[in-house]
Amino acid sequence: MELRQLSYFVTVAEELHFGRAAEKLHIVQSAVSQQIRRLERELGAELFDRSPRHVRLTAAGERLLPEARAVLAAADRAHAAVLPPAGLRLGTSTGLGAHLDRVLAAFGRRRPEVPVELFWLPAAQRLARVADGRLDGAFVRAAEPVSGVRVLPLWRDPLVAVLPAGHALATRAEIPLDELAGLPLSITPRAANPALVDLVVGACRAAGFEPLPGPVSGSLHDTLATIGARPLWTVVYASHARVLHAPRVAFVPFQEPGLALPTGLAVRAAAPPSCLDDLLAACGDHEN
Numbered sequence: 001m002e003l004r005q006l007s008y009f010v011t012v013a014e015e016l017h018f019g020r021a022a023e024k025l026h027i028v029q030s031a032v033s034q035q036i037r038r039l040e041r042e043l044g045a046e047l048f049d050r051s052p053r054h055v056r057l058t059a060a061g062e063r064l065l066p067e068a069r070a071v072l073a074a075a076d077r078a079h080a081a082v083l084p085p086a087g088l089r090l091g092t093s094t095g096l097g098a099h100l101d102r103v104l105a106a107f108g109r110r111r112p113e114v115p116v117e118l119f120w121l122p123a124a125q126r127l128a129r130v131a132d133g134r135l136d137g138a139f140v141r142a143a144e145p146v147s148g149v150r151v152l153p154l155w156r157d158p159l160v161a162v163l164p165a166g167h168a169l170a171t172r173a174e175i176p177l178d179e180l181a182g183l184p185l186s187i188t189p190r191a192a193n194p195a196l197v198d199l200v201v202g203a204c205r206a207a208g209f210e211p212l213p214g215p216v217s218g219s220l221h222d223t224l225a226t227i228g229a230r231p232l233w234t235v236v237y238a239s240h241a242r243v244l245h246a247p248r249v250a251f252v253p254f255q256e257p258g259l260a261l262p263t264g265l266a267v268r269a270a271a272p273p274s275c276l277d278d279l280l281a282a283c284g285d286h287e288n
């Protein structure tokens with residue numbers, strides 16, 4: 001007796017039609033009939049009453065059906081027991097900094113058997129991969145709505161100013177935004193991060209000035225190196241600033257409390273990851 005034969009038997013018993021069973025199994029009808037006949041010979045009993053119009057289980061077939069289902073379920077459990085645990089595929093972005101380390105450590109304490117695989121991607125690609133199931137979740141900031149995806153709020157990420165370490169404002173405990181009016185702002189192009197750029201430029205205008213355009217570098221590290229050598233300023237997330245090593249610049253909090261962006265966890269609305277509750281609990285462990 002083979003598992004394949006039991007699988008064919010259960011399918012025919014559920015469909016009560018050899019043709020439909022073959023379609024469901026994606027094989028030809030003759031193969032199904034052949035395996036059922038072989039199973040009947042091995043058991044020494046007819047399992048189906050066959051007629052041109054109807055297929056019915058015999059008494060022997062009725063008795064076999066729950067046992068066959070139990071055997072197939074046990075085989076599935078045995079197979080699952082030796083498979084590696086399903087991993088958690090998370091989309092990340094630059095700037096999560098200390099948040100990401102804390103979340104991963106907290107999740108590891110809760111679900112040590114679940115490996116986590118990280119994927120750095122632009123925001124639009126992160127959301128697209130969550131929507132089509134290629135990612136189980138993704139950290140996003142001020143995300144645009146995407147069909148089939150819901151964003152669960154996590155925390156707000158305050159921004160800090162980045163200045164040359166030797167600048168007079170670099171020693172301040174906090175900086176009023178308007179005191180940066182005379183320095184050029186080096187910030188990513190709006191197309192790359194509209195929420196961030198709109199927040200910073202809008203805050204400057206609310207403080208009474210239009211930010212002077214500064215040079216745009218290819219990466220944050222290039223921008224920090226440039227600021228270390230020239231009187232410019234930019235912004236980074238406070239959580240990221242805590243893990244950056246850049247001795248030629250200073251990270252100074254803003255006096256304005258509104259300079260922060262919300263971070264959320266994007267998941268598929270219809271099929272969130274099975275470990276979502278543990279992941280959200282891990283996200284709540286960090287220091288905001």
